[in-house]
Amino acid sequence: MKRRLPLWGRCQAPEAEGVHAIVKGVSRMRRFLSALLAAALVLSAATPAMARHHAPAAPKADKASAAAAQPAEQAPLLRIGLTSGQPSVTVAAGGRAEARTESAKPVALTATASYEIRWQNGAFLVGREKLRGEILIIRPSDKSDGGLALDGRRYRGALELRHRGAGLTAVNIVPVDDYLLSVVPEEMPTDWPAEALKAQSVAARSFALKSRGRHAAEGYDLCTTTHCQLYKGIASEKTVSTAAVRATRGEVLTYGGQPIEALFHTDSGGMTESSEDVWGSHVPYLRAVRDTPLGTMPWTKTMSKADLEQKLAAKGHAIGRLRAIELSPLAVGRAAKDRTASGRVKAMIVTGTKGSVTLSGTAWRSLLGLKSTLFSAKLTKDSVTFTGFGAGHGLGISQWSAKRLAETGKSYADILHHYYTGVTLQTDSY
Structure with missing residues (x-):
């Protein structure tokens, strides 16, 4: 904002007598009125800008703050x-x-x-x-x-x-918000608490803005599948989820002044995961956090030894007849040499008559179609049984846990700050 000079200190009442003094006084009065009008215009232009910003402007403008000034x-x-x-x-x-x-x-x-x-x-x-x-x-x-x-x-x-x-x-x-009208009800059940839906709205908005250009080679930003976010257009829209999107309009999670990649998954199983244990790279706002209760969404999958051997062979790992599986016991929230701090599998070793293979938990999950990497494995005579908890990659919001938090009275802001470390919930972003 431009600095304004004091007006009243520059204007004095005319004291000279005669026509010349009157003319001179009128002239001064005109200058005074002109200055007063100019000041009023400056104030009227400045007032909306001040009303839009709830905190002092940052020393260096970023994309999010620039967007905040837009209608x-x-x-x-x-x-x-x-x-x-x-x-x-x-x-x-x-x-x-x-x-x-x-x-x-x-x-x-x-x-x-x-x-x-x-x-x-x-x-x-x-x-x-x-x-x-x-x-x-x-x-x-x-x-x-x-x-x-x-x-x-x-x-x-x-x-x-x-x-x-x-x-x-x-x-x-x-x-972006019209896009979210379809995304939010596709990604979260609309009969869930309003605060959970609001948290999902902010996370989905943040993810979308962070992911612009993800499909630049194909000529667009985002696809319509779970690779990005589910999007099916107007037919998906629901009154309750639309209200959640509208209630959080312009709200974005930022880290270092930029929108975050606000990932989410179905259920943590009791504890979320840190990014380096899934992607191999450190993301400061994607840290493992505990949920309650532990051991949620239990699941079991059993397959024959022959089926597992065939799946490995198809990926170039011909181990022969399966003889042993090496994996520490599962305890949610407890690390081991082959498990992360949340208890998810870092690596599992299988040994056969023709050799051994070590794969990451994420690779095993993809190869065998497991619901999560929070699992244990038991080898019997003819089969292998995998027992685990939760569903999804474990990064960011655990949707079922967000529902439970909302049901205990937590706000959508509480939920977001629980799952994303060190972030800012920035309002009036556009």
Whole structure:
């Protein structure tokens, strides 16, 4: 904010007599009034900015603080990859819409009508209309909430079509909170407590903003699967989860001034995990934390020795006939030479008639289809039984534990700070 000079110290009442003094006084009065008006304008411009910020500005601006100064309608946009390699797609608008390229006149799309779109001889064919250009954008031209349908599934925001490789790639360009209206109910049951849903909303928003560009090579930010976050468009939206998204609008978890990769999983089994024990790299806000009770979501999986031998052989580990398994006993929250601080498997050794193989807990989980790496293994004459707790990779929020915390009266902020270490819940982020 610019420094303002004191006004009243610069203005004095005229004391000279006669016309000259009167003219001089009027002139001074005009200057005074002009200065007063200018000051009022400065104050009126400054007041909203001061009202938006609840803490002094940081010495160095970052992306999140810059976004905080934007109006709500300028919430960050995400590019969600919907389909790729399609010879054609079908688009329908819930209300009036417009299709345009960078080098052709726009084409109006009639509400409720369907249009087949394909690429032919360097142009997009939209029904019978030909639009030349590299990128086709379709966006609603009114305020209808009907969205745009791509191959029967409706989405908020706009659609972008590009000809890439052997077919069309379709991308949904959507504000982050409109994206979350579909993500949150896909990732967490909507009959769970409101505070758990709010925690999920903030985590999903933070993850999405941190992950922009994750699929840059394919031409978009995020996919629609569990590789990123589940996203199925307007049909997934629920009133309760929408309320949770709206209640946390603009709230993002940050570390060092940047959104965090706010991972989440189904159930911790009693303790979450540190990043280096899953990924091999240290992430300061993804630290192992205890949950209560211990040993949640117990599970068992039994397979024949022959099945395990075949799975190993298919991955290049031909051990012959399985003879032994080397793994410390499981105790949730207790480390061992082959277990992490949470009790998850660091490494397990199996020995056969043709040799031994050592794989990480994550590799065993993937190879054998286990629910988590918090498991023990028992070898019998013809089979192997794996017994464990929890579900998922164990990083970040444990969703079932978040539900339990919410049921005990914990707020969504409490839940988030429990699972993410040293983070800031930044409000008014856009």
